[in-house]
Amino acid sequence: MSGRTLAVAMVEKPSRLVVKAGPNPGVVFELTKEVTLLGRDVTNDISIGDPEMSRQHARITRTPGSYVLEDLGSTNGSFVNGERLVAPRVLASGDLLGFGENVTLSFEGASPETAETVMGEAVPRGAAPTPEVMQEAVAQPTPIPVAEAEPSGEPGSKRWLWAGAGCLVLLIVCAGTLFLMDAFAPDILYAPLRVLGIIP
Missing domain, CATH: 2.60.200.20 (Tumour Suppressor Smad4)
Known part of the structure; x- marks a missing residue:
């Protein structure tokens, strides 16, 4: 053998x-x-x-x-x-x-x-194998680096779109309110201007 x-x-x-x-x-x-x-x-x-x-x-x-x-x-x-x-x-x-x-x-x-086959010397019969100390690798918990998300440009664009739509709706509501007050309640609408003497 x-x-x-x-x-x-x-x-x-x-x-x-x-x-x-x-x-x-x-x-x-x-x-x-x-x-x-x-x-x-x-x-x-x-x-x-x-x-x-x-x-x-x-x-x-x-x-x-x-x-x-x-x-x-x-x-x-x-x-x-x-x-x-x-x-x-x-x-x-x-x-x-x-x-x-x-x-x-x-x-x-x-x-x-x-991967590959390695040739080595066989231990003769009757001979005690040399004890080898195997040290187990202990996995230390590694902190996961949490970096700030790099801006992709898209989330910010959607935010601006929503903000613009909100401002437009607010502007339409204000203009509609003024128009209705001018048509149906001009005394209330112009009362502050009369108090200040801006209009007679």
Whole structure:
């Protein structure tokens, strides 16, 4: 019998996102960077050309042992398994990530795969193997950096639109009130001006 033995090393495939719904279903995006930006703009790491996506919609950050999804103040929101994100969230393999109403991606966590075979010396029969101390890596909780959401320009535009519409409605109500008072109650309308002596 040969004095050599085989050892199989395992490595991890990178985590990835698979498009389930939206433009280009079935497309796979591997998460190889520390920070991955998602959005409609072509400058993002993952660019998805859907009108429901904001220019910079969300960010995925790789932390020790996990990936964290964070919405960047998008107009139509980011979702994990149908639940809208209100704070950064750690992803689990199999989670369905939604961006607006049209785009759904599946998060597939890292999985081990056989990498290579290593030749090593076999321990002779009768000899006690040398004890090896295996130190377990203890995952320390890493604080998730919460940065201010970068403005995409769209939420602010909607706020200004609503403010303008509100001012217009208020202006119409005031003009209508003055017109009605002038027609039906001019004594009340002009009384302050008479007291001040502006009109006789």
